[in-house]
Amino acid sequence: MNSLDITRGTVPGRLEDLSLELPQGKLVGLVGPNGSGKSTLLQLSAGILPPSGAVAWGGRALADIPALERGRCASWVPQDAQFEFGFTVWSVVAQGRYAHGDDGKGVEAALGLLDLEPLAARPVNQLSGGERARVLLARALVTEAPLQLWDEPLAALDPRHALETLRLARAVSRRGTTVLFSLHDLRAAHELDLVVVLHNHRLRAFGTPDEVLTPGLYLEVFGVRAVPAPGLSLELP
Amino acid sequence: MNPRVRISKFALPGLLTALFLLALLALGYGDMHLSPARVWAGLRHEDPVAATVIWQIRLPRILVAMLVGAGLSASGLVMQAFFRNSLASPGLLGVSSGGAVGAVGAIALGWASTSLWALPAAAIVGALLATGAVLLLARQGASGERLLLAGVALNALLAAATSYLLSEFTGPYEKNTQILFWLLGGLEDRTWEHVMIALPIVAAAALLWPLGRPMDLLSLGAKEAQSLGVDVRGLRRRLLLLSTVLTALATAVAGSVGFVGLVVPQVLRLMVGPEHRRLVPLSLLGGAAFVLACDVAGRAAGGLRLGVVTSLIGAPFFLWMLRKLP
Numbered sequence: 001m002n003s004l005d006i007t008r009g010t011v012p013g014r015l016e017d018l019s020l021e022l023p024q025g026k027l028v029g030l031v032g033p034n035g036s037g038k039s040t041l042l043q044l045s046a047g048i049l050p051p052s053g054a055v056a057w058g059g060r061a062l063a064d065i066p067a068l069e070r071g072r073c074a075s076w077v078p079q080d081a082q083f084e085f086g087f088t089v090w091s092v093v094a095q096g097r098y099a100h101g102d103d104g105k106g107v108e109a110a111l112g113l114l115d116l117e118p119l120a121a122r123p124v125n126q127l128s129g130g131e132r133a134r135v136l137l138a139r140a141l142v143t144e145a146p147l148q149l150w151d152e153p154l155a156a157l158d159p160r161h162a163l164e165t166l167r168l169a170r171a172v173s174r175r176g177t178t179v180l181f182s183l184h185d186l187r188a189a190h191e192l193d194l195v196v197v198l199h200n201h202r203l204r205a206f207g208t209p210d211e212v213l214t215p216g217l218y219l220e221v222f223g224v225r226a227v228p229a230p231g232l233s234l235e236l237p
Numbered sequence: 238m239n240p241r242v243r244i245s246k247f248a249l250p251g252l253l254t255a256l257f258l259l260a261l262l263a264l265g266y267g268d269m270h271l272s273p274a275r276v277w278a279g280l281r282h283e284d285p286v287a288a289t290v291i292w293q294i295r296l297p298r299i300l301v302a303m304l305v306g307a308g309l310s311a312s313g314l315v316m317q318a319f320f321r322n323s324l325a326s327p328g329l330l331g332v333s334s335g336g337a338v339g340a341v342g343a344i345a346l347g348w349a350s351t352s353l354w355a356l357p358a359a360a361i362v363g364a365l366l367a368t369g370a371v372l373l374l375a376r377q378g379a380s381g382e383r384l385l386l387a388g389v390a391l392n393a394l395l396a397a398a399t400s401y402l403l404s405e406f407t408g409p410y411e412k413n414t415q416i417l418f419w420l421l422g423g424l425e426d427r428t429w430e431h432v433m434i435a436l437p438i439v440a441a442a443a444l445l446w447p448l449g450r451p452m453d454l455l456s457l458g459a460k461e462a463q464s465l466g467v468d469v470r471g472l473r474r475r476l477l478l479l480s481t482v483l484t485a486l487a488t489a490v491a492g493s494v495g496f497v498g499l500v501v502p503q504v505l506r507l508m509v510g511p512e513h514r515r516l517v518p519l520s521l522l523g524g525a526a527f528v529l530a531c532d533v534a535g536r537a538a539g540g541l542r543l544g545v546v547t548s549l550i551g552a553p554f555f556l557w558m559l560r561k562l563p
Contacts, residue, residue, distance in 0.1 A: 048460045071466020078461060084321045085456050085511035095454050099466030102450065124457075136461075143465065 003147050003178035004045055008053040014040040018203045022180060027173040029189040030182040032198035033222055038182040042149045046076035057147055071099025074147040075140040081132060086123030089116055089135050096142035110138040113168055129156040150181035163236050197221060245509035252522040259529045263299045264291055266533060301427040301490050302532045303525035304435040306497060308487035310524020311442060313498020314516055315480035318456040322384055326499035327484040331391030332367045336488030338398050339363020340419045345406035357434050357489035364485035367391060368477060422492035422544025424532050431490040438486050441479050442521050449514035494544045496551020501527050
């Protein structure tokens with residue numbers, strides 16, 4: 001059973017005729033130049049943009065899944081969110097349990113996983129960009145949705161939190177959750193199970209990093225040359 | 238303990254007590270001063286003079302004041318969550334003006350005298366049209382500036398429409414006084430008829446009550462709310478309809494009363510936090526108490542109209558909020 005099936009998904013001017021099947025329990029990177037349609041693909045997958053074409057989660061057509069149940073099936077994390085109102089970090093993360101009847105389950109654990117315990121009582125409209133990004137990830141995790149769609153979750157994070165988030169995504173996918181997330185760090189993309197490459201609003205390639213991320217593709221899609229070089233590499237202690 | 242939590246525990250009983258005391262004061266205070274004992278006797282028809290003053294004059298006015306306050310305040314709260322903007326309110330966005338144009342039009346064209354419900358119906362239509370215009374001009378989730386500028390444009394347009402109606406249909410003196418009443422906003426000479434017109438505010442408030450939790454999610458982002466399981470389209474439609482009807486009914490019985498929907502929810506949010514399950518009931522009660530207090534204050538100041546009093550308090554408050562914007 002696939003976790004996500006998109007058939008001929010099109011969003012005029014932003015994404016053209018894209019079909020994609022993501023197997024369950026994989027950690028999938030979404031790469032492509034700026035404006036290639038990564039955010040659009042994630043929103044299409046999340047059912048936020050009305051698709052022309054078909055989207056299915058776990059084999060069920062999106063159109064057949066009622067709004068509340070969708071909140072338990074898939075979770076989308078925006079690239080950045082501006083919060084107008086001063087909800088506490090705790091209460092924003094607890095919103096992830098809305099579709100579960102607001103039972104508050106797993107909120108403390110998610111706060112712990114994303115290093116947010118010291119901020120739990122802080123109003124979200126006073127946080128830094130990286131802190132906000134971690135709040136959004138924690139809220140997505142408490143939904144326990146088997147399909148996680150994250151829009152550049154690492155972009156605002158410091159090196160340690162970025163590595164921890166990657167490790168967290170890996171751990172979540174090992175438990176059967178499919179994680180599809182966009183990123184610009186192509187070296188990190190090499191460590192993932194699968195990679196989706198978008199170019200000019202179209203699917204350019206999909207497969208394992210070794211198959212897909214070739215020097216030819218780097219040059220064609222990103223306009224950069226891949227040069228193997230010894231250098232600094234960061235890891236968690 | 239978190240001070241917000243401490244305040245919010247006392248907010249509901251505190252507001253209820255304040256509302257009760259204000260009502261008692263409003264019943265007793267006036268050209269003819271009534272002691273609490275006489276108020277009580279009047280309410281039970283044991284004192285014929287007090288009974289007439291209370292049942293014919295003061296009680297309907299008080300009830301209209303409370304309904305208007307509750308309606309405008311809740312309407313503002315809903316708009317703030319809807320547009321994700323704490324400056325959104327019926328007055329600034331032009332929804333009140335839309336309702337007033339509808340009401341003025343109904344009076345000018347003579348519909349208002351044909352049926353009790355013609356005027357509120359016209360106010361609702363006017364307010365709905367204004368809401369639609371705001372949506373078109375600002376789009377959802379628009380930036381604060383864009384939304385407020387759309388409101389400025391709409392308010393100017395509706396003021397022109399009102400002026401046109403006034404100049405084109407200058408009728409008998411009585412009609413003009415009536416029209417002037419809507420433009421200034423006030424609670425003079427309110428009767429049980431007006432209480433009846435405003436009574437659906439209670440029903441709208443009841444429908445709003447269970448929407449507090451999804452409003453929390455919506456107020457932090459429509460797409461995010463949808464991803465978390467909120468039926469955003471349905472919720473938005475209901476919220477917009479409820480907030481428009483609340484404003485329109487309030488405007489139909491009291492004219493344009495500004496700033497209630499801006500000040501009350503904002504003060505409550507500062508006191509008890511942004512959770513709408515708490516803010517919905519509190520802003521209904523808080524709005525009722527605020528407008529009642531403004532009306533009593535206006536009467537004590539020698540007959541200042543309600544719209545004038547709320548603006549005297551609201552305009553400086555609005556400027557203070559603007560200063561806090563980034």
